[in-house]
Amino acid sequence: MRTGRPRSFCKEEALDKAMTVFWRQGYEGASMADLTRAMGINPPSLYACFGSKEDLFKAVLERYDQRRNNFMESVVAASTVAQVAETFLMGVAAFASDTSGKTPPGCLMLQGGLSCGDTTIPDTLARHRAEKEAILRNRFEQAKKEGELARDVDAASLARYLMVMSNGICVQAAAGATLKELREVAAIALSNWPVKDADPMVANKSEKASAGSRLVAVRPA
Amino acid sequence: MRTGRPRSFCKEEALDKAMTVFWRQGYEGASMADLTRAMGINPPSLYACFGSKEDLFKAVLERYDQRRNNFMESVVAASTVAQVAETFLMGVAAFASDTSGKTPPGCLMLQGGLSCGDTTIPDTLARHRAEKEAILRNRFEQAKKEGELARDVDAASLARYLMVMSNGICVQAAAGATLKELREVAAIALSNWPVKDADPMVANKSEKASAGSRLVAVRPA
DNA sequence: CTATATTTGTAACGATCGATACAAATATGC
DNA sequence: GCATATTTGTATCGATCGTTACAAATATAG
Numbered sequence: 001m002r003t004g005r006p007r008s009f010c011k012e013e014a015l016d017k018a019m020t021v022f023w024r025q026g027y028e029g030a031s032m033a034d035l036t037r038a039m040g041i042n043p044p045s046l047y048a049c050f051g052s053k054e055d056l057f058k059a060v061l062e063r064y065d066q067r068r069n070n071f072m073e074s075v076v077a078a079s080t081v082a083q084v085a086e087t088f089l090m091g092v093a094a095f096a097s098d099t100s101g102k103t104p105p106g107c108l109m110l111q112g113g114l115s116c117g118d119t120t121i122p123d124t125l126a127r128h129r130a131e132k133e134a135i136l137r138n139r140f141e142q143a144k145k146e147g148e149l150a151r152d153v154d155a156a157s158l159a160r161y162l163m164v165m166s167n168g169i170c171v172q173a174a175a176g177a178t179l180k181e182l183r184e185v186a187a188i189a190l191s192n193w194p195v196k197d198a199d200p201m202v203a204n205k206s207e208k209a210s211a212g213s214r215l216v217a218v219r220p221a
Numbered sequence: 222m223r224t225g226r227p228r229s230f231c232k233e234e235a236l237d238k239a240m241t242v243f244w245r246q247g248y249e250g251a252s253m254a255d256l257t258r259a260m261g262i263n264p265p266s267l268y269a270c271f272g273s274k275e276d277l278f279k280a281v282l283e284r285y286d287q288r289r290n291n292f293m294e295s296v297v298a299a300s301t302v303a304q305v306a307e308t309f310l311m312g313v314a315a316f317a318s319d320t321s322g323k324t325p326p327g328c329l330m331l332q333g334g335l336s337c338g339d340t341t342i343p344d345t346l347a348r349h350r351a352e353k354e355a356i357l358r359n360r361f362e363q364a365k366k367e368g369e370l371a372r373d374v375d376a377a378s379l380a381r382y383l384m385v386m387s388n389g390i391c392v393q394a395a396a397g398a399t400l401k402e403l404r405e406v407a408a409i410a411l412s413n414w415p416v417k418d419a420d421p422m423v424a425n426k427s428e429k430a431s432a433g434s435r436l437v438a439v440r441p442a
Numbered sequence: 443c444t445a446t447a448t449t450t451g452t453a454a455c456g457a458t459c460g461a462t463a464c465a466a467a468t469a470t471g472c
Numbered sequence: 473g474c475a476t477a478t479t480t481g482t483a484t485c486g487a488t489c490g491t492t493a494c495a496a497a498t499a500t501a502g
Contacts, residue, residue, distance in 0.1 A: 004448025005498040028249045029338035032490055042451055043491070049449095053490065106335075114395060115332040117250035126396035157405040160393065164406050168389030172381065174335060175347035184378040185385050192413055225478025226468040253460055263481055264461070270479095274460065 011049060012063075014039045019060045023104045027057055027113040027121045057112070057121065064108045065128055071095070072132055076139040081148060082193045084139055085162060089189055092166045093182035096173035106174030110167060133163040165189050232270060233284075235260045240281045244325045248278055248334040248342045278333070278342065285329045286349055292316070293353055297360040302370060305360055306383060307411055313387045314403035317394035327395030331388060354384040386410045 017039045021030045032053060036043055050056040071091060078084045096106055104111070109129050113121040140155035149155070169182050238260045242251045253274060257264055271277040292312060299305045317327055325332070330350050334342040361376035370376070390403050 001500065002448085003446070003500040005450070007449065024336060025338045026247075026249070026334075026336035028247070029336060031338065031488080033488085034338070044451075044493095045449070047491070110392065111336040113247070113250075114327075114335050114392070115245060115247035115250060117246045117252065117255070122395075129392075129396065154405065157402075157409060160398075160402060161406045161409040164386060164389030164393055164410075166389070167392040168385030168387070171331065171335065171350075171388040171392070172385055174343075175350065177381075181378075181381060184375065185382045188378060188382045189410070189413060222470065223478085224470040224476070226480070228479065252458080254458085265463095265481075266479070268461065 007045075007049070009039070009041050009045070014041060014046075014049070015060055015063050018056055019064060019108065020104060022057055022060055023106070023108045023111055026111055028116055054120070058124070061108065061112065061124070061128065065131075068109075068132065069135075072135045076135060081140060081143045081158075082190075084136070085193050086186075086190050088136070088162055089165055089169070089186035090183065092169050093173075093186045094179060096170045097177060097179040097182050104174075105176070107167075107170035110170050111174055129163065129167070132166075133159050136162055161189075228266075228270070230260070230262050230266070235262060235267075235270070236281055236284050239277055240285060240329065241325060243278055243281055244327070244329045244332055247332055249337055275341070279345070282329065282333065282345070282349065286352075289330075289353065290356075293356045297356060302361060302364045302379075303411070303414060305357070306414055307407075309357070309383055310386055310390070310407035310410055311404065313390050314394075314407045315400060317391045318398060318400040318403050325395075326397070328388075328391035331391050332395055350384065350388070353387075354380050357383055382410075 018030075018035050021034050021038045024030075025034065032043060032046070035053075035056070036046055039046065046056065050059055075084055075088045075091065078087050099105065109125045112125050114125075116122055137155050137159035140149060140153070140158050143149040144151060144153060144155060165186070169177075169185060172185070173182060239256050242255050242259045245251075246255065253264060253267070256274075256277070257267055260267065267277065271280055296305055296309045296312065299308045320326065330346045333346050335346075337343055358376050358380035361370060361374070361379050364370040365372060365374060365376060386407070390398075390406060393406070394403060
């Protein structure tokens with residue numbers, strides 16, 4: 001067994017405590033004093049366990065990213081692109097506006113640090129966000145291969161559109177928007193979402209105007 | 222005339238220099254050393270002229286907000302709601318991805334500080350963003366009164382949808398998205414534009430609308 | 443038991459933070 | 473000219489920043 005005095009705190013719980021601090025105050029706004037107080041440990045314990053403030057943030061981000069990737073997996077598992085979009089946006093709306101108190105509203109990948117004195121944190125976060133966008137893009141490209149989406153559909157733009165909505169929703173959530181408000185916004189984005197595999201959607205779908213808002217996709221042929 | 226040694230720098234130019242620093246590095250990421258260096262003045266001159274770091278940021282934000290409000294005026298001056306949406310989103314895309322070098326990409330109202338150790342800056346920025354949303358909402362409510370929009374259309378949701386898109390676009394721009402990419406996203410959002418009842422403008426905005434027909438009064442009759 | 447290994451809490455490190463004291467410099471008012 | 477008013481540059485303030493030295497505390501290995 002491992003020798004020496006045993007650690008008196010749970011590493012995962014400490015990371016979760018640190019996560020809420022970074023989430024609420026951003027990377028630069030979260031001081032080591034804030035973090036150690038929230039984590040219930042002293043500075044030497046923190047440094048011995050996590051290395052540095054930036055390393056701690058990276059560890060927190062990794063933990064956060066894992067959960068977000070779990071979510072993305074469930075999103076792309078949907079059987080149609082419309083369901084992918086709905087699962088994604090409605091999930092983000094629910095997640096970002098969660099007021100259970102366990103996590104702050106919004107998204108760590110934005111509130112962690114959109115801009116900093118040093119750009120490494122914003123860049124890192126942007127890379128993580130781009131990763132999520134790539135997951136959506138791959139899903140849409142696959143849908144094109146399978147014929148669900150027309151060949152002239154731009155999978156990259158579609159994925160970027162969803163990420164723009166997601167980031168925008170998270171910004172609103174961080175500013176106090178309610179779940180109801182965010183779901184309304186998501187519903188607008190999802191209304192008339194292109195689903196017909198034979199239709200070039202982005203180009204000319206405005207006048208088709210299917211009656212009412214069509215939130216659930218039609219299954220592909 | 223005013224007595225005493227005259228100021229050796231231009232207040233407006235100094236504010237613009239400070240703006241780019243806050244914009245790029247955020248409120249907390251911008252140190253007074255960064256600011257004074259960029260502004261080309263010494264700390265006592267800065268404090269004598271602007272009061273404090275927070276006061277300086279407020280002054281910068283006021284200057285920024287003025288320009289954004291000018292933009293919003295041109296947006297709501299469009300003669301149809303669809304044109305309002307297009308002018309807004311395309312304008313934001315162009316503005317946020319501007320790489321002329323005069324300003325950083327993105328939007329100061331986001332990069333200034335989405336999260337901070339102290340919440341006053343995020344709250345202030347959120348209030349300013351909400352103000353832009355209110356301008357859009359008022360424009361849409363007026364369109365309902367004038368009959369352009371059906372009575373069951375939710376003006377608030379529509380305005381929120383555009384702000385979500387705007388904020389999302391700015392996040393993407395801050396991460397390096399190009400104008401082309403952002404215009405594609407904006408185009409998707411505009412193609413999803415949910416005009417419920419007879420509206421001729423969404424389907425064919427290439428037609429430039431009815432040229433110079435309707436005088437637009439921002440104020441309700 | 444002793445020796446070794448690791449964590450703990452206390453206390454403080456140098457660097458940087460936002461903000462100022464002070465006197466020289468430069469204008470106006472008389 | 474002199475008195476007054478304001479800005480300037482230098483030099484620095486106390487507070488806080490992220491980080492660490494150090495020794496007491498607590499585990500295992502023998």
